[in-house]
Amino acid sequence: MKEINIRDIKVSAPELISDGWGLVTCGTGEKFNTMTVSWGALGEIWGKDAAFIFIRKRRYTYEFLESNSLFTLSFYDKKHRDALTLCGKKSGRDIDKPASAGLTPLFTDGTVTFGEAKYTLVCRIMGATELTPDTFLDSEINDCYDEKTAGDYHKMYIAEIVKVYEN
Numbered sequence: 001m002k003e004i005n006i007r008d009i010k011v012s013a014p015e016l017i018s019d020g021w022g023l024v025t026c027g028t029g030e031k032f033n034t035m036t037v038s039w040g041a042l043g044e045i046w047g048k049d050a051a052f053i054f055i056r057k058r059r060y061t062y063e064f065l066e067s068n069s070l071f072t073l074s075f076y077d078k079k080h081r082d083a084l085t086l087c088g089k090k091s092g093r094d095i096d097k098p099a100s101a102g103l104t105p106l107f108t109d110g111t112v113t114f115g116e117a118k119y120t121l122v123c124r125i126m127g128a129t130e131l132t133p134d135t136f137l138d139s140e141i142n143d144c145y146d147e148k149t150a151g152d153y154h155k156m157y158i159a160e161i162v163k164v165y166e167n
Helices: 013-019 060-067 078-089 097-101 139-144
Strands: 002-004 022-027 032-037 041-045 048-056 070-075 105-108 111-114 119-130 154-166
Touching (some): 022 060, 022 078, 032 048
Antiparallel strands (some): 022 070
């Protein structure tokens, strides 16, 4: 992995996150979890390059985000789509996701990414807020929460992007 400037990534944030998906990974070399993300944003806030991720409380990764200040967002070529699908459907409580998905953990900058990642963003949490129905100004947002997920709203994490790597 070589360190690059985030502005050297020539793919748009929607292409990376929504079209291509990625993984949010949090924890240490001793214990970590990863999960697929397809919601999020990259931009600038408070004078810093930033990432915005949205995680439900029931997700195993939530526990790691609540107890660690660092996480990674990693993005992959389409050939890794099956691995990303597995990481979104299975829980790290039940299986070793990296082994099952054929991903190689790499420990860097106090957190975890994977050797197969095309891009890795190392992020430091600066703030977080709970999303609740009373915060939605557009009533259609509630359509994103069906009967199975009712009451299981996301928490938004706002993080500084402290390093960016490319493979």
